[in-house]
Amino acid sequence: MSLKIDDKKRLLREMLFSRRFEERCYEAYVERKIGGFLHLYPGQEACAHGVLEAARPGFDYVITSYRDHVHALKCGADPKAVMAELFAKETGICKGRGGSMHIFDVDKHFMGGYALVGGPFPLAAGIAKALQLQKREEIAVCFLGDAANNQGTFHESLNMAALWNLPVLYVCENNLYGIGTRIDRSTAVVDQYKRVSGYGIAAEQIDGQDVEAVYAAAVKAVKHVRSGKGPFFLELMTYRYRGHSMSDSNAYREKAEERRWSKRDPIIMLRDRLIEAGKLTREDYKALDDEILEEIENEIIKFAEESPEPDVAELEKYVFAENDPWVNGGPANG
């Protein structure tokens, strides 16, 4: 199954928007508007966009790691609320309580970003268990990095997902590094898709820089999962263009390697294909980019900057449910 021209153009816009959004986060971090840990996504856009284009964003349940902004946006999260969260504002998507690594938009079925490497593997299986139990059509999609596969939760969760035939799609965004440790220095078997064969899970390895290839593979993977055939594991070969987080110098990577991957920029690859096919001009692209930059600056950043911070008096809100009658022995006990 391949994408229609209009869809490709929309994807190009969404991917470029994600890129500019993340780059603007970088600037805001340098300006100290954003604090804490900040893990950016440039270079990997085809992964979230390609896979979720094949699933149903806002309908299927998505969960991921701390590198989570773009997955949330693709699920339909309001970029203003995401940016306001990074700015730690009350209007943030998690009311300034979550931060970059913990974006949630439960209405859009984006079930969150989690900072413990490997933490979402079982949570995704559990979401899938609930979907199976409730006989629902949605599936769970779990995006995690390559290095996460060395956690016990990877093996434990994939075993259970296979054992109980759970509707979950595990997507491994293999960017070849876990912080500064290259995959061949941490992992005995470098091809991650091979590691799931021990659990009898269907798997595929795909070029994660080519959004059309990711989409085509994800269509098959999603169909497999949604039709009740159990979990699927999709490994996407990709690369992050920046350091692991803002505190990472990136000194451990060879320049030649970085150059090689920068020639395979997922956005440029899609753009050039559209230009070659005569469906887009350089001027169109420039206009699109300008429009995005303008939206980010004049709407998104402006909103985040002008929003109020949370009220410190509400520090203890959201620890427990408010007025839950079962805490006091049920509604009959007042």
Place this chain on the structure above:
Amino acid sequence: MAEIMFWEAVRRAHDEEMTNDPNVICMGEDIGVVGGTYKATKGLYDKYGPERVIDTPISENSYTGLGIGASFLGVRPIIEIMSVNFAWLALDQIANSAAKVRYMSGGQLVAPVVVRSPGGTAHQLGAQHSARMEKVFMGVAGLRVVTPSTPKQAYGMLKSAVRCEDPVFINEHELMYNMKGEVPDEEYFHPLEGSETVREGRDVTLFGYNISVHWCLQAAEQLSQKHGIEAEVIDLYSLSPLDRQGITKSVSKTHRAVVVEEAEPIVGVGAEVMAIINEECFFELDAPPMRVSAVHVPIPYNHTMEKAAIPNAKDVVAAVLKMFGK
């Protein structure tokens, strides 16, 4: 009101909640076909089937995480961890996922799971099967910790915990599953907060929870019979949050406090209760409060040494007599 065993009370709560709500499931090692190490889920596999009574692989952290993930979508899992010693492996998902999602998401996502697990020192099970872990769970913001001392509490607390919107850890005790007690015939929901005065007294307050409530009651009886000391016994069935008001009220009445715990004293329930007493009613005290706790060692296998490591009713009596200078 029928007398039933502790395990039967836990089993009855499972059964009723599973009948009441198809979203209630239970999961854990050997809970299905086998019916649970302590029979807490006996017969449920045949009644509700393998989809809802799930025998899990030995993957504590991940099956707990799986239950938590399912709870995001309205499923109400009751997760049994076979022994609390194995709950160390599940701490990541309990503390980092279940307890924090509501806060991190600004109130959007909740994890209404119940994790129940027997802890405590039984009969020569050795260091790796004898731990008391309530202190660890009590330190986790966003997690409720309750611990039943009777079959009635075990039944009513599990039912409330299943319906509560917060994650709840229920600390049971391996030695208590065969204890008998009265449980109401009609449906009953026990509070998840507060404390209960199980014996009134005017001279000293003995604070206990779970098994140590029974040591306190035995000690109070002896103190009354043999020494003319009338001890009040407070059951701290909710360990998180602790009942600040209840603790203060009783100490303000008796002016003396002894906290009795099966666990070691270091960063424990006793330490916490004493801190509350200091903060709330220090000037009400007629004597420095005391703790009766375990010796701070891994629990030994040798029977005599094991007994020496763990407190009992006699130790409670001795502590109270010492406090009264007798």
